[in-house]
Amino acid sequence: MATYEEFIQQNEDRDGIRFTWNVWPSSRIETTRLVVPLACLYQPLKERPDLPPIQYEPVLCTRNTCRAILNPMCQVDYRAKLWVCNFCFQRNPFPPQYAAISSSINLQN
Ligand SMILES: [Zn+2]
Helix, strand or coil: CCCHHHHHHHHHHHHCEEECCCCCCCCHHHHHCCCCCCCEEECCCCCCCCCCCCCCCCCECCCCCCCCECCCCCEEECCCCEEECCCCCCEEECCHHHCCCCCCCCCCC
């Protein structure tokens, strides 16, 4: 059985994420009493052999100063074929290849 420290290290090695704390403060008062601030070190380019690469180009935000990527956290309007950038709140049209997009999953393709 692994120790708690070994468990934390295994998760860091797998995910590439390290937090200053392993428990979230439960209130604003508790947050103000933290001697070490709540922070995260994240390695976005860490190799993850269990995750296959995506075989299509990313959809970018149309605002030139943003260029964020369409992601699961974005708000999507399926009827208007728009997505809202969650960094700059720009409303972006979907590219033509997304014309058939809907809120349901189509498993026929
Ligand atoms: Zn944006």
